[in-house]
Amino acid sequence: MNDINANNIIEVKNLVKEFKGLRAVDDITFSVKENEIFGFLGPNGAGKTTTINIICTLLSKTSGEVTLGGYNVARERNKIRNCIGMVFQDPSLDDRLTALENLYFHGLLYNIPRSALKERSEEVLKMVNLSSRKNNLVMTYSGGMKRRLEIARGLLHYPKILFLDEPTLGLDPQTRNKIWDYIIKLKKSKNITIFLTSHYMEETEICDRIAIIDEGKIIALDTPDNLKNTIGGDIITILSEENVKLKKYIKEITGSDVHDAKEGEIRFEIKDSSSFIPKFIKNSPVKILSISARKPTLNDVFLDLTGREIREENASARDNLRMRMRGRMRH
Amino acid sequence: MKKELIGVYTIWLRDIKRYFRDRPRIIASFAQPILFLFVLGTGIASSFSTFGGGSGGDFLNFMFPGIVGMTVLFTSFFSAMSIVWDREFGFLREVLVTPISRTSIVVGKLLGGSTIAMIQGAIILLFSPLLKIPITFVIFFKIIGIMFLVAMTIATLGIVLASVIKSMQAFQVITNFLLMPMFFLSGALFPLNNTVKWMNVVAKINPLSYGIDAMRFAMLNNPAFQLYPLWLDIVVLASVTVVMSILGSFLFGRQD
Ligand SMILES: Nc1ncnc2c1ncn2[C@@H]1O[C@H](COP(=O)(O)OP(=O)(O)OP(=O)(O)O)[C@@H](O)[C@H]1O
Numbered sequence A: 001m002n003d004i005n006a007n008n009i010i011e012v013k014n015l016v017k018e019f020k021g022l023r024a025v026d027d028i029t030f031s032v033k034e035n036e037i038f039g040f041l042g043p044n045g046a047g048k049t050t051t052i053n054i055i056c057t058l059l060s061k062t063s064g065e066v067t068l069g070g071y072n073v074a075r076e077r078n079k080i081r082n083c084i085g086m087v088f089q090d091p092s093l094d095d096r097l098t099a100l101e102n103l104y105f106h107g108l109l110y111n112i113p114r115s116a117l118k119e120r121s122e123e124v125l126k127m128v129n130l131s132s133r134k135n136n137l138v139m140t141y142s143g144g145m146k147r148r149l150e151i152a153r154g155l156l157h158y159p160k161i162l163f164l165d166e167p168t169l170g171l172d173p174q175t176r177n178k179i180w181d182y183i184i185k186l187k188k189s190k191n192i193t194i195f196l197t198s199h200y201m202e203e204t205e206i207c208d209r210i211a212i213i214d215e216g217k218i219i220a221l222d223t224p225d226n227l228k229n230t231i232g233g234d235i236i237t238i239l240s241e242e243n244v245k246l247k248k249y250i251k252e253i254t255g256s257d258v259h260d261a262k263e264g265e266i267r268f269e270i271k272d273s274s275s276f277i278p279k280f281i282k283n284s285p286v287k288i289l290s291i292s293a294r295k296p297t298l299n300d301v302f303l304d305l306t307g308r309e310i311r312e313e314n315a316s317a318r319d320n321l322r323m324r325m326r327g328r329m330r331h
Numbered sequence B: 001m002k003k004e005l006i007g008v009y010t011i012w013l014r015d016i017k018r019y020f021r022d023r024p025r026i027i028a029s030f031a032q033p034i035l036f037l038f039v040l041g042t043g044i045a046s047s048f049s050t051f052g053g054g055s056g057g058d059f060l061n062f063m064f065p066g067i068v069g070m071t072v073l074f075t076s077f078f079s080a081m082s083i084v085w086d087r088e089f090g091f092l093r094e095v096l097v098t099p100i101s102r103t104s105i106v107v108g109k110l111l112g113g114s115t116i117a118m119i120q121g122a123i124i125l126l127f128s129p130l131l132k133i134p135i136t137f138v139i140f141f142k143i144i145g146i147m148f149l150v151a152m153t154i155a156t157l158g159i160v161l162a163s164v165i166k167s168m169q170a171f172q173v174i175t176n177f178l179l180m181p182m183f184f185l186s187g188a189l190f191p192l193n194n195t196v197k198w199m200n201v202v203a204k205i206n207p208l209s210y211g212i213d214a215m216r217f218a219m220l221n222n223p224a225f226q227l228y229p230l231w232l233d234i235v236v237l238a239s240v241t242v243v244m245s246i247l248g249s250f251l252f253g254r255q256d
C-alpha cells in the first residue's frame, strides 16, 4: 500500500457498519497522524464506539478499509492488538481484584516478563496517582479512581496508540478535569497517539484535531480553532421584550441569521462584539432585558452544522444511570 | 504457544482468585445442596415407611452422588455462562483486545469454571460421614476426576449456549427450561431405569445422566444403581466435551 501517508498511523476509508439494517457508521473516511491527539466528537448513538471497536478488532466491518500502523484490521488482528491500549466506555476492571492484580493479569496477557511487569505497574500507577491504593480491591475505588486505573492499565504494555472511549463519562467536573490533566501529561511525556471520543464538547479542545460525527457520518474534521473559526465571530444572546421585531432589526443591520435559543432568548453571530454591543443597545427599537457575548465553542459549531445541541440537558443524568445499570448487571 | 498457555493460565487464575474472594457466593452455594439433601432427601426417605417401601437410608445414599452432581452442574454452568456478560460488561472485553487467541480464552474459562465446580463438589463430600458413605483416599481421587470431567462437559455446553444466545434475559429461560429438566432427568434424585419410557429416552440423551451414573459408581459401587458401564459414561462425557469445546471456541471467536 504505497498511497498511505507515512505519518498516518490509522487510515479509515469508506468504512460502513450495519447492524440489522441500521447504519451505525455510514461511509466515513479519515486518518489519524502519529503522535497526535485525535478526537471523535458526537452525540449519543453517533457511531463513535462502533468505529473504535472496529479499529480495535473487536467488531467486524460491513465494508471499507481500515489499517492501523500499516496492519489490516480484518487480517492482522494480533499485530494490531499488540500495539494498542484501550480504555472502554464501560467499566472493564475486575473489581474483586486489587489494582496491582488487575495490572498483573493484564501484563501476563501481553507477555510482559514478570520482572519488568512489577516495575512498569509501579510506574503507571504513579502516573495516575494511585500508588498508595495499589493493594486495595477495585471495589473500594471511586468512579474517578477506576477510570484512572483503566488508563494506567491501557498504558502498561507501552502501546503506540491509546484509545479512550468517553474517558470522563459519568464523572463529576472536578474528576473530569483531573483525567484530562493526566491525558495532557501523558501526551507530553510519551511518544503516543491518543484517539479519544467524547460528547462533552469543551473537553475535546485539547485535541490536535477533531472529527465531528453525527448519525454515522463525519460532518466536519479540523483543528478546534479552525472549527470554531467557521462560526462568523462571537455568539450574542439577547433577552428582549419583543423578539420578533428585534430579530428583524438585527437581520437588517448585521445581515446575519438570528435563531431562537433557550428560554425565550435569541442568538446570532457577530464579528466584533465589543464594539457592536454598546451601539446596538443604544439604537435598539426594542427594550433589551439582557445581553451577553461569548467566544464560540465546539458546541456552537455542532449547532451550526446540525441545528441541534450535541447534548440534551438531561444527558448527563442519563449517562450516570447507564453507568449504574451496567455496574449492577455485573455479578 | 507459550504465550497462549500463559493466557489460559491467566484466565484460569483470575476465576479462581475471584472465587476465593467471593465468600457470600461460596456460602450461598451450599444452601441448595443442603436443602435438597437434608430436607427433601430426609423427607422422602422417611416417607418410604409410610408407603411401605424398603429402607429410607438407602435412598439418602442413592441421592448423595446426585447432590454432588447438582453442585457441579450449577457451578460449572453458571461460570461458563458468565463468559457472556463478562464480554458485554466486564473484564472479558479487555481480554478480547489483548493478543490472546479466542480459543485460549475459552479454554481458560472452561478450566476455571471446572476447577471451581470441582472444589464446590469436594466440599459437599464433607457431608459423606453423616450418611455413612465411606470415602477413602482412592475413592476421593476417583470422584475428583469424574467431577472434573462432568464439570468440563457442562461448562462446554454452557459456553456454546452462551455464544449462541448472548442475552441476559434468555438466561432465566435457559435455567428453567434446560438446566432444571436436565437435573431432574439425570437420575440424580430418582433411579431412571424403572420409570416411564419417555424419561428413560430423555435420560439417554442427557449428558448429565452419564455424569451422575459415573459419580454414583465411584462413591457407592452398587450395581443395582448403575445404568451404564463406567467406560460408556466416560466415553460419552469426553466426546461431548471435545465436540462442544470445539464448537464453543468457534462460536465464541466469531466477530459481530
Ligand atoms: N451490537 C449492536 N447491535 C445493534 N445496534 C447497535 C449495536 N451497537 C451499537 N448499535 C447502534 O449503533 C449506533 C451507534 O452506536 P455507538 O455505540 O457507536 O454510538 P456512540 O457514538 O458511541 O454513542 P454514545 O455516546 O452513547 O456512546 C446506535 O444507534 C446503536 O444503537
Ligand SMILES: [Mg+2]
Pocket (backbone or CB within 6 Å): A048, A049, A050, A089, A165, A166
Ligand atoms: Mg460510545
